Amino acid sequence: MQKHYDIIVAGGGCAGFTAAVQAGRLGKRVLLVEKNGMPGGILTVGGNNEIAQFWAHQKQLIAGIGWEFCKRLEAIGGAEIPDMTQVYPKHWMYGIHVNIPLAAYMMDEMLLEAGVNLCYEQTLCAVQTEADGDRNRIAGVTITSKSGLIDLTADTYIDCTGDGDLSVFAGAQYECGTPDEEGLSLQPGSVRYFLNGSKVSDEENKRIHAVLNAAIADGSLKAPDTKRASYNQLIYCKGNNINHISRFNGADSEEKTAANIEGRRCAARIFQALRRAGITPDMEMICPETAARETRRILCDGYITAEDYVAARVYPDGICHSYYPIDLHRDGMGGIQQIFLNNGETPSIPLSAMTVKGISNLYAAGRCASGDRLANSAYRVKASCMAMGQVCGAAASLAVDENSGRTRGIDFGKLRQILEENGAILPPIENTN
Template sequence: MPNRRQFLRQTAAFGLIAGLLPGIASTTEVNAASMPSAAEPEVTREVDVLVVGGGTAGTIAAIQAGRAGASVLLVERNSQLGGTMTTGGVAFPGLFDAWGKQVIAGIGWELVKESVELDEGTLPDFAKVPQRHWHNQVYINQFLYAILAEEKCAEAGVEIAYYEFPQAVTKTGDGWEVDCVGFGTKRRVCCRQIIDCTGGAEVVGLLGLPRLREEERQPGSFLFMLGQAHEPGRNQIHQLYVHGADSTNSRTVTLANLTGRKSILAKVREENKRLMHLQPETGFRESYRIQGETLITVNDYASGRVFDDAVCYAFYPVDLHTRTGVKPQPLKLGTVPTIPLRALIPKDSRNLMVAGRCVSSDRLANSGLRVQASCMGMGQAAGVAATLAAKAGTTPLEVPLKKIHDLLRNHGAIIPGDAR
């Protein structure tokens, strides 16, 4: 057996040869600035705003809160930001426009636009009203989006905690005490405000506040590519419905993933094509929704009701997926729905908001509200409201609406009535 010195010489020689041979990838080394000690799993953190869930809405909420001057911790149970866009693979976000005008902008659009530009992609012309709604959705490179999102969080001073999730939430005199757990880590967070962006309002559920959900959920989609290379930011990939997909807990998510992968393996064998790309998990369309201070009904949505406390627009057909597929119901010409602040606040709660697909809404309204651009708009509004409430020592509903609107405008968002 060679001694250590011989082993090191052989390893160095192999590295030199590997660098010269074609077909062997070179290795670039980077160092993490500071690694936490495994011997110190207990972490206490005090912040103004805790954002739970780093998906479509949560990423934007955290960046907005950080840019507005709040100290922010973003807790995400997976390994990257972006949620449905990145881990789910639906890298085709929409809709940022309606009837020839941009209606959703701000931080979400900034991130999408930079992702496309860095990837040398193409942006749609919002001045043109498309024949089909999806013509103005944006192709993005999901891998670039995830790391650009991390960069923007860092620039905004947002701390990210991957692989962690709340296990207990307790009210305190001026906010919350949240116990989070990850492998090798226990974290206690003391915060003034919580923004629940988990998709299924899981923090709201931990608190025992009312949530809404149908017995049957829309099918999830497992995204993959057979027989040809997937070109991120240039094309859509194949999708397979996973019926009964439920993101309620780890057991139901496991079942959905196993079911989807089993079906894709059967397709590989049946079609005799190479599997070229596979997303790591199912993309889910619906789970729990909150019962908020206001509930958005499908009539509110389809009529384009302008709520008194509207904080952003939404735009997409009513888009309910079933076992037989989906038949989008387009909105009438000129109709642009709005989302009220009260739909982001669980009923009878304080110092707590949600953003994203768990917004307070009935099922049909939610089928249009749940898409990525609308979730980004909600996330930015929640980030502003939570930050202003934290600074004032109050709760979001008590923050003057004008202050919320003014700060949103300062950060590039479009307020209902301001469409470009």
């Protein structure tokens, strides 16, 4: 295995995938380190296979590598892209539903086509830093491998681990949830399981619903296990986005383990309750991870506030769009705090919100980018993560070419030009002259 790369991308979810593909297409020697056996993160291993939101108000707002991925997946029968020229009453109706194994396959193919070196089932577990003026720079990283620990170096690094592991190991500051009397309040996660059954008649659906409610009443099922969804909804969604597994921090190994166990218990409770109702669908699979909606937010030079997000603030360094309402899930049966965007307004993400504070050669893209909890609950959606990843792949390539790997001081106009040439849609920028 090569020991030095131009760019190391940690984490191969939606953000890491596009970051690595973009940098690879720009001719960089890229290594993608992913702790799971497939790319996709929450999209695949986490089982949440809805991608929001490339279009809004009949206009495409995010394109580039993420959109190409969806179109290529659709062409092989692995994605259902709604007619985006229609106006839908609910934002989630613009979501693209993808087939999980085919999505991972397509990501593999696009990464390999771009010449990216892939390291699956290997975890980035340590970072070495050294002084670089008034900041630190990452001098090298350590990853696990089948032959033991391996030390690697790169000019520039991109943290796409969702949890911000690379940044935190490098000493970056971060925020995570809100402390409360019970510890740390974070959005709950959800587990996806694949119950294979057929929808039933309305009458039968009502009968099963009564049995599920009785199970909640006698404590054998918890209310957040189904959030009182009907049997037909459970079968249709295969558990997707239905349950809430609360009070865990996915960036803490012990708590993440407990959440994965609780996720399987939740699926087993539902299965048993259905058996008691005389229904025996197959439990074909429970996803390996209880997917976390929220963990660490890495502090960067810029910080997206909910106020700025909802007001669609125009930044001097705006570099991609994000489109989704504020969408903060509350624990248990607490519902969702939503703030909708004004019709016709589109929030942007500034490059500074991905330029990690205090580290000279590190970007953070996707779920762990810098902003407050409410803003993060919106820009964490997959199309936005894909847009941010592509930005960081292009920015890191420029940093390597022009700036000895340093992320600050790259030619911003050139970055916008490269992104446009690579199919991305750019937001307007504030004129600072």
